[in-house]
Amino acid sequence: MSPPPPLNPIHSLLLPFFFFTFSLPATSHTSSSSSPPLSSSLSDWHSAHATYYAASDPRDSVGGACGYGDLGKAGYGLATVGLSEALFERGQICGACFELRCVEDLRWCIPGTSVIVTVTNFCAPNYGFTADGGGHCNPPNKHFVLPIESYEKIAIWKAGNMPVQYRRIKCRKEGGIRFTVSGAGIFISVMIGNVAGAGDVTAVKIKGSRTGWLQMGRNWGQNWHINADLKNQPLSFEVTSSDGITITSYNVAPKDWSFGQTFEGKQFET
Template identity: 30%
Template sequence: MQHHHSSGVILLSIVLMNALVVSTQGQLPHRIIDPHWYPGTATWYGNPEGDGSSGGACGYGSLVDVKPLKARVGAVGPVLFMKGEGCGACYKVKCLDNTICSKRAVTVIITDECPGCPSDRTHFDLSGAAFGRMAHNGQNSQLRDRGQLPIIYRRTKCKYPGKNIAFHVNEGSTPFWLSLLVEYEDGDGDIASMHIQEAGSSEWLEMNHLWGANWNIIGGPLRGPFSVKLSTSTGKTLSARDVIPSKWSPKATYTSRLNFFH
């Protein structure tokens, strides 16, 4: 789909500056919480009134089926997915077709990848519920019938009221191979780096990005309780002390007493 950008000759320098911002947005779209809107396209998938993916390429599993993620999930193409580094980020998406769309934006959380989406522009594949919510009242199904839409989007802060950051120990984890998934991260929502600290140690061991929103470390035997330190794409850092107990279990989730302020 072609996108047309209006500009005036007398504002050429401003237009060129905006074009540079948009181009760098395509390369590093999640490095700042940017208040500006950028052009893109959107489609929808799953059931018409559904939540979109069942699980998804970020690895959040059944969390996408329940609030606060329920019906707010979104899949994105490679520009924003970035091999999983974009998982957890939140965006506002607004439809540009005023004949059928309201002025309100829908907030979506990146939980899935759209492998067939274009790589030369920003594309969102939203849940049917989120896509329809952009319509004028009573025109949800008519909007979904349109298929692909021109949209504008911007990064926004993730908000999980009443939730603290939790760490899910992935299935297959052992004292020699430990894999974690981070849940309900306020603010930036994404993870740029992750470290773990063993019981009785002052050293922070760097974890590796495994896939989606999953991180792991190989060593051992690793001794709990474990402290976990997160850094987001904008450089915010949080350390949860002894959040994973010494007698941890695979497939268990351990909730911290902390979250990023927003």
């Protein structure tokens, strides 16, 4: 089998990413809605296919459609994956974690291995090919595109388009949730990354010292935005994941915060 083509250009809407972590006093509480934690159905193995891409230079920063920017600086490294349209959920699944294993092909699979990856990107359809004739990421295909370094943990690179099994698992992350603040004036955009537990975020609220809790809207991927004057106020965040669990971090950013900074809050339990 011949190697697959490089990953299609993917909605690379990369925001400026400046990584400064401030260790500030922050208190938090967690609460759970009526939604259960990751259900047993999310732990079942399902069938899909996987291909890989290789950066022209391993030092290149790799961004993607979830908005995490430089994945090395964001803490994701090469344990990442781009999903086809059938799995991507228009970006709502960004940050979720999957375990993949190679199946059905004894020539190319590495027996007894699996790889755990975080969703950071989208594999766009290529309608110049049929879904079963080269359009690997076309609907209704369930397809994973991995960095070659992750792909080679479960299969030999010559395999090309490899049958795999996947299952959704809880994410385990080092440190707390990261809030990267960008924008200008009263427009505030917050990229939320390094989320443990379910991994994907479904709702975000922000609070200044002179405001109540303000609902943020999803801009794209895991970038959330609001129009509000929050300058010269310490910022608190309330984050809800897809399993209905909410965690609140108070006073994450200091009063003199500025755009381009990253702050660290509390973390979901795993």
